[in-house]
Amino acid sequence: MDTLETRELRYFVAVAEELHFGRAAERLGMAQPPLSRAIQQLERRLRVCLLERNRRGVRLTGAGEVLLQEARAALDAAAAAVRRTRRAGGADGPGGPRGRLVLAVKAAASHELLRKLLDAYAAEPDSAEIEVLPCGIREQEELLRDGRADVALMHTPWNSLAGFDSEALAAEGQVAVLPAGHPLAARETLSLAEVRDIPGLPLARWPTRGSYVPGPGPEIHNQTQLAQLIALGRTVAVVPESARSWLWAEHAAVPVPDAPPVVTHLAWPAHSRSLTLAGLVRTAARL
Amino acid sequence: MDTLETRELRYFVAVAEELHFGRAAERLGMAQPPLSRAIQQLERRLRVCLLERNRRGVRLTGAGEVLLQEARAALDAAAAAVRRTRRAGGADGPGGPRGRLVLAVKAAASHELLRKLLDAYAAEPDSAEIEVLPCGIREQEELLRDGRADVALMHTPWNSLAGFDSEALAAEGQVAVLPAGHPLAARETLSLAEVRDIPGLPLARWPTRGSYVPGPGPEIHNQTQLAQLIALGRTVAVVPESARSWLWAEHAAVPVPDAPPVVTHLAWPAHSRSLTLAGLVRTAARL
DNA sequence: GCCCTGTCATACCCGGCGGGTATCACCGCG
DNA sequence: CGCGGTGATACCCGCCGGGTATGACAGGGC
Known part of the structure; x- marks a missing residue:
């Protein structure tokens, strides 16, 4: 009924x-x-x-x-x-599982932070094995909800933390990535408005919730593609500072102080009671 | 399978x-x-x-x-x-229901704030009817999860906001409620440690997650009972400032600056897409 | 106007499975 | 040693979830 x-x-x-x-x-x-x-x-x-x-x-x-x-x-x-x-169902004790954890990360995001987290956790006494599951940024929330992942590295404001518990791990500013030879590449900083209005260099667009907002810039499907289009002088993008690690020699990065800061969070399903997860969160909080 | x-x-x-x-x-x-x-x-x-x-x-x-x-x-x-x-199923338009909203509130909590919120929302153009559902503080989360309520007024640190979206509405300090004649009632402020150690006046205990932590103080089941026990000089409690509104003449309230501040949030299920709810949240954010 | 196509609804049948009753196997206990 | 109380097994039955065949109806091409 x-x-x-x-x-x-x-x-x-x-x-x-x-x-x-x-x-x-x-x-x-x-x-x-x-x-x-x-x-x-x-x-x-x-x-x-x-x-x-x-x-x-x-x-x-x-x-x-x-x-x-x-x-x-x-x-x-x-x-x-x-x-x-x-x-x-495998090895566990009363009060929660003690098995592997599956960690969903957007491919190549927060690489340094992830390495530090994994190293610190592995050094803990009786730490569990962590499987890193690379996926798209929209997929993370779905994986966490339907149990294919136990925990994820998320980035506000792109990810929504709604429905999850989370612990903020780091915050960083954003930089505009330009072709190295561009006149504006020499600037100390740029404003968001300036980046948006560079003549002949439209802002790249990436999908939000599966669809692209209309605009002049190219539609980006992955980071390699974005890097290439920037190097070719076809587009410009605003990305977190930590992205400097994957920039090419043909790229230049200029800080954009008025872009919203990007916060990296460790996020997990709200009602989780896993002791293993609790250990990882404790480690992360100490980073 | x-x-x-x-x-x-x-x-x-x-x-x-x-x-x-x-x-x-x-x-x-x-x-x-x-x-x-x-x-x-x-x-x-x-x-x-x-x-x-x-x-x-x-x-x-x-x-x-x-x-x-x-x-x-x-x-x-x-x-x-x-x-x-x-x-x-009743009256609705595309994109979400436009019906009644059920708002779960802990009985008598944040009374002033609730009144302001309801008044402000009722004054909005095309506001929906709001049914106020009084309930216990632990019940709120369950009601929200299983759909009996659409939105709730929650109070950190007592409620957990895990699994919900929320908007912080107000923060307030806490006060110790003593019998009016008690020597400490004349103090300007009290510390948590002082309140905990008043000789002959043990701190009241209320249930957390259905069970009581052990301790000397009486187990409290509702606010009336608490008020009476305080007035009778049997216990002392630390409660949010806004509770002054239900205090008796025999009560005295002394600020406790080092008690954690109580934040009142409007909270709703994370994936909600209701337009009616969005209207209420918008109103609340402007308070 | 005609028929053809594509849509969802209806009619009817069948097999599997969810549920009931009766009973068993086992253990603790007086 | 029998008795009570536990969960498991054996067996049966009726219902309902699913299949096939067909109907009703609207739109489009000619």
Whole structure:
């Protein structure tokens, strides 16, 4: 009556994402009619209209939008339950697992800090093994929510810490990265407004939440690409100071004091009780 | 294979909490044998031992403890999905519900602030109705997680903001509340150490996470009881300044500068996308 | 206007599995 | 040694989740 099975949530998410019963059924590996019936039962049990069936395709109602959000969160939680329980299944003591930790990091971000953290933790008595899982910056939050990772190095303001516990580890300013020969490369500092308005050198754009904001600059997919485009004099970017470590000889970095500071956090699921994780956090706090 | 139904999670939580298959089955409204079988299937599918069956009763393994935590979180998420979807089912527009908001507050806490917030929000154009749901301080987090409430007034350091988004609204110092006639009531300020060591006047204890830390002072269950015990000269307490509003004539309040400041936050589930909630937060941020 | 196509809904059947009852195996205890 | 109380096993049944076949209906091309 007032409880949904994860099966029903999976079905609804598939339909809500595909907006097409046939494709959703195919994705779920089942036939279309039982899927239609399941969604109807769901709507009847919730006494809520979730989908608008126009003869041509399907649209979400407001309640449907809400359920899509909530169902994804609930499915993530269920998947996390499986993953974390399986991982805890090996060696553990009462009160929490003592196994490996999976640490999700945006590839190449905060490299120095990460090395220091791993070294310091490895030197601790009875420290656990840490698996470093490189991934995209948007992926980190998903990995943490659905249990594929236990802890992540996140960077505000790009990552959202919503839904996680966290410990701030370091803050740094940002620098504008220009082609070495550019006239502005000799400046002591630049303002954000100046960087945005360099004639003939549009600001690079990277995806936020999967899509790009419109603008003149090139769309960046990875750091190597960005480095190359800057070296070629096609774009300019504002990045954290620690990015100096991967700059090329053809690059110049100029501090941008009015850019928002970037804070590196260690973040983990809010309700985590793992003793191993607690050890890592303690180490990190002492850095 | 790698997905659990909420039914299985419910079953496991019941067994893990009762530590007794018979009682758990009764609580679930079913017979014991199918429950035993379901838990065995769960363990086989996860390939993890969750329970130690000693001839006399049952104990949780480490993995079982982990699953208990995770399962509770996942069930809360599923319950929240139902509640929020049902509430969104009424009047709504695209992008989020425009219905009532349920605001969970610890009874009588931050009364002035709450009144100001509600008044300011009601004065906004197209503000929604706000239902104030008074509850205990530990209950707030649960209500928010399982969807019975949309937003809460929380107080650090007593509440944990882990897992929620929040906006700090106000900070205040703490005061010691003594019987009016007590010699120390005339002091300008007191230190925490002094309050703790008043001869014949032990510090009141309130429950943290459902249980009381041991100590000489009386165990407090509600504010009226606390007020009475202080007035009778049986105990002393350290409370936020704003509590002056409910003090009696027989009470005296003395500032305690070295007590941790109490910050009142507006908190809501991390992934919330409600437009109505966004309006309330905007109003709160302007207070 | 016609039919064809693509959509979701309906009708009906079947097998698996979730749940019930009866019973067992085992241990502690008086 | 029997008794009570635990969880596990054996067996049966009915329901419901899923499949196939088909219907209803709207839009588009000719």
